[in-house]
Amino acid sequence: MSADMDENVLELQGVVMTFGGLMALSDLDFKVRRGMIKAIIGPNGAGKTTLFNVITGSFPPTQGTVTFNGRPIQHLKAHKIADRGISRTFQTVELFGNMTVLENVMLGCYTRIRTSFIASGFVLPQARRKEKQIRENALKILKFIGLAHKFKDPADTLPLGEQKLLEIGRALASEPELICLDEPAAGLNETETYVASSLIKAINAKGTTVLLVEHDMKVVMNISDEILVLNYGQKIAEGLPEEIRNSPRVIEAYLGAEA
Amino acid sequence: MEKITLTSQLLQYLITGLTVGSVYAMVAVGFNIIYNVTEIINFAQGEFVMLGGLIMVFFHVSMGLPLILAFPTTIVLVTVIGILIDRFAIRPIRRPSVLTLIIATIAVSIIIKGTASFIWGKDPFDLPAFSGRDPINFLGAVVQPQYFWVIGFLIITAIALSIFFDRTIIGKAMSACADNPDAASLVGINVKQMILLSFALSAAIGAVAGITITPISLMEYDRGAMLAVKGFAAAILGGLGSFPGAILGGLIMGSIESFGAGLVSSGYKDAFALIVLLVVLFFKPSGLMGSIEISKIKRF
Amino acid sequence: MLRIAKIPIAVFALFILVFPWMACQIPAIEHYPDIMVFAGIYCLITIGLSLLMGYAGQISIGHAAFFGIGAYISGILTVNYGMNPWACMGIGMAVTAVVAALVGTPSLKLKGHYLAMATLAFGIIVFIIFNEETQWTGGPDGMSGIPGLSLFGFEFDSVERYYYLVWGIVIAAFIFTVNVIQSGTGRALRAIHASESAAGAMGVDVARFKILVFVYSAVLASLAGSFYAHYLNFINPATFDLFFSIKLLIMIALGGMHNIWGAIVGTGLITFLSNEWLQYFEEFEVIVYGAILLFVTVILPEGLAGVPGIVKGWFRR
Numbered sequence: 001m002s003a004d005m006d007e008n009v010l011e012l013q014g015v016v017m018t019f020g021g022l023m024a025l026s027d028l029d030f031k032v033r034r035g036m037i038k039a040i041i042g043p044n045g046a047g048k049t050t051l052f053n054v055i056t057g058s059f060p061p062t063q064g065t066v067t068f069n070g071r072p073i074q075h076l077k078a079h080k081i082a083d084r085g086i087s088r089t090f091q092t093v094e095l096f097g098n099m100t101v102l103e104n105v106m107l108g109c110y111t112r113i114r115t116s117f118i119a120s121g122f123v124l125p126q127a128r129r130k131e132k133q134i135r136e137n138a139l140k141i142l143k144f145i146g147l148a149h150k151f152k153d154p155a156d157t158l159p160l161g162e163q164k165l166l167e168i169g170r171a172l173a174s175e176p177e178l179i180c181l182d183e184p185a186a187g188l189n190e191t192e193t194y195v196a197s198s199l200i201k202a203i204n205a206k207g208t209t210v211l212l213v214e215h216d217m218k219v220v221m222n223i224s225d226e227i228l229v230l231n232y233g234q235k236i237a238e239g240l241p242e243e244i245r246n247s248p249r250v251i252e253a254y255l256g257a258e259a
Numbered sequence: 260m261e262k263i264t265l266t267s268q269l270l271q272y273l274i275t276g277l278t279v280g281s282v283y284a285m286v287a288v289g290f291n292i293i294y295n296v297t298e299i300i301n302f303a304q305g306e307f308v309m310l311g312g313l314i315m316v317f318f319h320v321s322m323g324l325p326l327i328l329a330f331p332t333t334i335v336l337v338t339v340i341g342i343l344i345d346r347f348a349i350r351p352i353r354r355p356s357v358l359t360l361i362i363a364t365i366a367v368s369i370i371i372k373g374t375a376s377f378i379w380g381k382d383p384f385d386l387p388a389f390s391g392r393d394p395i396n397f398l399g400a401v402v403q404p405q406y407f408w409v410i411g412f413l414i415i416t417a418i419a420l421s422i423f424f425d426r427t428i429i430g431k432a433m434s435a436c437a438d439n440p441d442a443a444s445l446v447g448i449n450v451k452q453m454i455l456l457s458f459a460l461s462a463a464i465g466a467v468a469g470i471t472i473t474p475i476s477l478m479e480y481d482r483g484a485m486l487a488v489k490g491f492a493a494a495i496l497g498g499l500g501s502f503p504g505a506i507l508g509g510l511i512m513g514s515i516e517s518f519g520a521g522l523v524s525s526g527y528k529d530a531f532a533l534i535v536l537l538v539v540l541f542f543k544p545s546g547l548m549g550s551i552e553i554s555k556i557k558r559f
Numbered sequence: 560m561l562r563i564a565k566i567p568i569a570v571f572a573l574f575i576l577v578f579p580w581m582a583c584q585i586p587a588i589e590h591y592p593d594i595m596v597f598a599g600i601y602c603l604i605t606i607g608l609s610l611l612m613g614y615a616g617q618i619s620i621g622h623a624a625f626f627g628i629g630a631y632i633s634g635i636l637t638v639n640y641g642m643n644p645w646a647c648m649g650i651g652m653a654v655t656a657v658v659a660a661l662v663g664t665p666s667l668k669l670k671g672h673y674l675a676m677a678t679l680a681f682g683i684i685v686f687i688i689f690n691e692e693t694q695w696t697g698g699p700d701g702m703s704g705i706p707g708l709s710l711f712g713f714e715f716d717s718v719e720r721y722y723y724l725v726w727g728i729v730i731a732a733f734i735f736t737v738n739v740i741q742s743g744t745g746r747a748l749r750a751i752h753a754s755e756s757a758a759g760a761m762g763v764d765v766a767r768f769k770i771l772v773f774v775y776s777a778v779l780a781s782l783a784g785s786f787y788a789h790y791l792n793f794i795n796p797a798t799f800d801l802f803f804s805i806k807l808l809i810m811i812a813l814g815g816m817h818n819i820w821g822a823i824v825g826t827g828l829i830t831f832l833s834n835e836w837l838q839y840f841e842e843f844e845v846i847v848y849g850a851i852l853l854f855v856t857v858i859l860p861e862g863l864a865g866v867p868g869i870v871k872g873w874f875r876r
Contacts, residue, residue: 056760057759058756058759077759077764078756078759078760079759079760079761079762079763079764079765082759082760082761082762083762087760087761088760090756090757090760094754094756094757095753095754095757096749096750096753096754096757096758097753098749098752098753098817099746099749099750099753103746103749106743106746107743107746107747107750107758107761107763108761109743110743110746110747110761110762110763111761111762113743114743115742115743115744116744117739117744117771117775120738120739120742120743120744120745121735121736121738121739121742122735122738123738123742127742130743131742131743134743170761171761174761174762300672300675300676348853348857351857352856352857353857353860354860357670357671357672358612358616358618358671359856359860361618361671361672361675362808362812362852362856363853363856363857365620365805365808365852366849366850366852366853366856367849367853368849369802369805369845369846369848369849369852370845370846370849370850370853371849372845372849373842373843373844373845373846373847373848373849374846376842376845377842377843377846484801485683488676488679488680488683491676492680495673495676524691526687526690526691527687527691529683529687530683530684530687530688533680533683533684533687534680534684536676536677536680537677537680537681537684540665540666540669540673540676540677540680541665541666541677544669544673
């Protein structure tokens with residue numbers, strides 16, 4: 001493999017997704033450059049979450065390829081894609097409510113540090129060391145996202161704003177190259193939204209490529225390097241924030257829906 | 260000469276299969292009624308059949324009530340038991356999850372089984388056949404009239420349910436609950452009552468099955484579990500939630516069991532239905548008449 | 560942090576150690592160690608089942624089958640072929656592991672009632688096989704003459720010796736399982752219980768894990784079955800019926816499904832109910848079990864393990 005990495009971390013070509021008779025995504029082509037923050041916007045039902053589900057391996061596309069660092073991943077299961085370096089959050093928060101805040105982030109480390117069933121049962125020294133390492137990594141992340149003081153709390157006792165931060169923290173724990181955030185600002189008030197977008201910028205500053213779906217236009221315009229607009233499963237515009245803001249096609253697509 | 264004997268033998272198996280299958284079909288229909296309204300699988304469904312048989316024995320044989328009186332009385336009593344189950348075992352559950360509800364109905368089924376064993380003991384009981392036991396010669400097979408009673412009652416039940424769900428207000432209300440309980444309660448349907456009704460209806464149908472089959476195969480206190488499993492297998496085979504599927508599934512299941520017992524091994528009779536269940540679950544859980552999309556169309 | 564304290568385990572181990580001596584002092588409970596042997600054997604099963612159902616969130620209503628497979632393999636190989644009982648135990652566990660993997664792989668793709676029914680069907684099929692394959696299993700009449708256990712000449716031929724043997728293994732299995740729960744593997748299991756999709760997105764191979772835990776619980780059940788066979792020296796199919804699978808469920812539910820101690824407590828209580836306290840009320844036995852299960856499901860969903868939490872809740876008001 002050549003020493004210089006691919007310019008594009010993620011590439012979709014000709015992706016089609018049909019459910020029964022419904023075409024959720026049709027002929028989608030786009031690239032995500034390494035180190036950028038790319039936002040995907042579009043009216044409700046445009047196919048944004050379906051797109052995420054295809055990229056992260058919830059199900060394979062009906063047609064087309066998804067390439068990550070030059071290697072195709074569209075046929076891989078979700079956990080294998082996580083191993084490759086893509087992490088995600090969910091539109092409706094999917095934390096592990098039966099575990100503490102710290103344990104949620106510790107689980108995030110799973111792809112990087114694992115012990116076998118047997119090693120765990122016999123608590124072999126390597127298992128003990130790894131567990132210590134996981135704990136340290138997780139605490140570091142909790143500090144980074146500002147939730148370290150709540151590390152012992154059950155995850156489902158957190159207010160929504162902090163739950164969303166926690167989910168991002170959990171996704172960071174695997175040290176992903178690409179992090180996919182599904183509506184990170186949904187349901188948040190202004191302060192919480194500010195905290196979330198600051199966090200996303202900080203994550204990107206550390207070198208992680210960010211792909212996000214979002215409805216909050218202020219956030220999108222504020223932090224994105226590039227925007228892709230989806231409507232009825234098709235790409236109707238792609239470009240810099242100013243271009244998208246002024247694009248007649250985009251405005252038309254949103255007419256009648258909240259901006 | 261030999262060929263005729265083989266054909267009549269096979270016909271015999273078929274009729275037995277359809278008869279036994281009718282019972283499975285009725286259990287399956289009972290499963291579907293409750294499942295459609297509540298998404299609960301009622302493990303105690305088989306106990307309704309057992310209770311139908313044994314309670315009928317009590318009214319008709321022990322107390323000497325004539326058939327025409329004992330039949331409806333038994334059904335009413337079993338229906339009441341069904342209502343009690345909903346009221347005291349299902350409704351009180353505060354945070355219903357799939358696992359909790361499964362366990363609750365399992366608990367109910369063993370309470371009923373234990374009570375039955377306490378009241379009736381462990382011996383099997385018999386009921387006089389509705390129209391006597393003189394065998395009828397049907398296309399070369401020798402069949403007891405009671406077989407036709409069982410199949411007949413399945414047909415009556417199917418028609419009655421069809422009318423109920425399609426033509427009556429209450430029936431349509433129940434269908435609405437199955438589709439969308441929130442919308443249903445918004446238009447004034449009392450969802451809790453509908454759930455109660457679904458248990459009552461399932462219990463009644465189970466009782467009919469038990470009453471009609473006992474003159475053929477007797478009835479004892481612990482028949483419920485196997486009936487429930489086989490009835491469930493029939494429901495899954497036909498497509499969970501589909502009434503035509505339940506009937507088809509039941510008849511097919513009964514036939515497989517009958518042919519299997521006759522041609523392959525009678526010791527493994529019970530295993531045939533279970534193997535069919537596993538095959539369906541592993542390869543096509545949506546069953547014959549279901550598909551994940553069509554599973555919305557669940558009724559007559 | 561899900562810290563399951565080590566001190567209670569040590570206390571419990573101490574209790575187990577001195578119990579037979581204590582029982583000897585009181586004539587009324589002199590025979591309790593015998594019942595404890597059964598409790599221990601059943602605990603082996605419920606520890607694994609608790610991991611499967613309480614922590615990984617799956618269902619099995621067919622575990623009696625694995626219990627029986629272990630028992631019958633031990634029985635058949637020692638009686639008909641005179642093989643070493645310990646080796647047979649190992650073979651039993653290996654066979655059970657294979658069967659569990661074969662059954663588990665398609666079954667664990669199912670959820671909720673479908674999974675419950677699949678395990679139930681499997682359990683009954685195995686039960687029917689035990690009854691029908693008379694030339695191997697002795698059929699409904701069972702199989703007798705199963706030898707006891709001995710190690711390098713030391714015979715486990717008294718209740719006390721068997722008691723310590725079984726409970727030694729139980730405590731070892733318990734500690735092993737507790738270690739798993741508290742590890743990253745345990746976290747992965749609990750994540751699967753909470754949200755399979757999120758667990759998968761975080762790199763957990765959900766399908767593989769479910770099968771792994773299923774096999775682990777099956778292997779423990781098989782080991783229990785072997786110990787059962789060598790203790791009673793006789794087994795018959797009736798022991799491994801659907802009702803026993805349900806009884807296992809009751810043990811875990813009573814103790815508390817989401818707590819590994821619940822397995823021990825619930826199993827102990829039900830075993831004593833079964834073998835001792837309900838002996839004179841045989842007719843009511845089944846009703847009592849059903850009532851317990853219903854009560855726990857409706858009123859006490861976290862089982863006895865949830866009681867301290869409820870009491871704390873009262874005091875807070």
